Amino acid sequence: MATGLIALLDDVAAIAKLAAASLDDVAAQTAKTGAKAAGVVIDDAAVTPRYVVGLSPARELPIIAKIALGSLKNKLLYLLPAGIFFGYFAPWAITPLLMVGGVYLCYEGAEKLYEAVMPHDAHAHEAAVSGTSDPVALENQKVSGAIRTDFILSAEIMALTLANVAASNIYTQAAVLASVGILITLAVYGVVALIVKADDAGLALAGSSVGLLRAFGRGLVVGVPVFLSILAMIGTAAMLWVGGSILVHGMTELGYHGPEHVIEGIAGGVSTVSAYLSEVLHWTTTSAIQAVLAILIGGVTIVLVHASAPLIGRLRPQNR
DSSP states (O other): OHHHHHHHHHHHHHHHHHHHHHHHHHHHHHHHHHHHTHHHHHHHHHHGGGGTTTSOHHHHHHHHHHHHHHHHHIIIIIIHHHHHHHHHHOGGGHHHHHHHHHHHHHHHHHHHHHHHHOHHHHHHHHHHHHOOOOHHHHHHHHHHHHHHHHHHHHHHHHHHHHHHTTTSOHHHHHHHHHHHHHHHHHHHHHHHHHHHTHHHHHHHHHTOSSHHHHHHHHHHHHHHHHHHHHHHHHHHHHHHHHHHHHHHHHHHHTTOOHHHHHHHHHHHHHHTTOSTTHHHHHHHHHHHHHHHHHHHHHHHHHHHHHHHHHHHHHHSOOOO
8 A cells, every 4th residue: 555655656756747847848948939039029019019109198008908919819829729730730831821921011011111201192092991080990900900910920920939849749839839929928018018108107207306207207208209200110121021031931941042042142242341240231131132022022012902992992891
């Protein structure tokens, strides 16, 4: 009896050690893959604030909460099971699907660039596509647009994560994907919430009786709108760069190496200008060329979407 109890306790201890080792592995894999996805995470944080710029301050946090909830759904309900399914049963489909998302990012980035260069025409294009002027409907469209953009960026994050845990068992893959998805969502949208509400904090501090706090508050009030404008430009550039890079890497994965070889050749030549800045010059040149490619593809997509807008309008259900 005692021997059987000791054996049982040994088995329990062995299981506990195995579980602890599995948790350590998940934690280590989560940290590793999260770090590798940092570039896309920064892009995500730069892109999101533009969806609340110009809206009522009272609606900023609710909108961010809606987008964050949509982001969690994207990662946990759609991308996690889809990633594992495609990874096991149809790995060939992952690259084409990511490329479709890359085209969407090109469209979004080119549209924002179009809006900055030709605001009147861009607003006409947006009105033609959206087909509504109702504030609630427009807010819902902004949230939907943000969640769609997040879906593409999240797909890139989850694909990077899956690639780094491909050799692990399905349970570890699922745990790491879920952990990365939750942690990145909390980090991105927590930072976004702090950014968009910083000016409100500045207003509160500007009325302080303490001189240093009052000066800091005024600095926030003046500086945050400028920072948001800069962040919007970074977000547009990020969408173009990520969209272009997804398409270039996707073509390489599908066997079309020409674009990547051309870009690599140009970037390699530019990087020789300075030995100290070679890596920076190489990355900047590569990203710039990918962004130009994204602008061209996005511009074509804008034309196609605008041309199909009347048909979309006729197919859209009319409110009675």
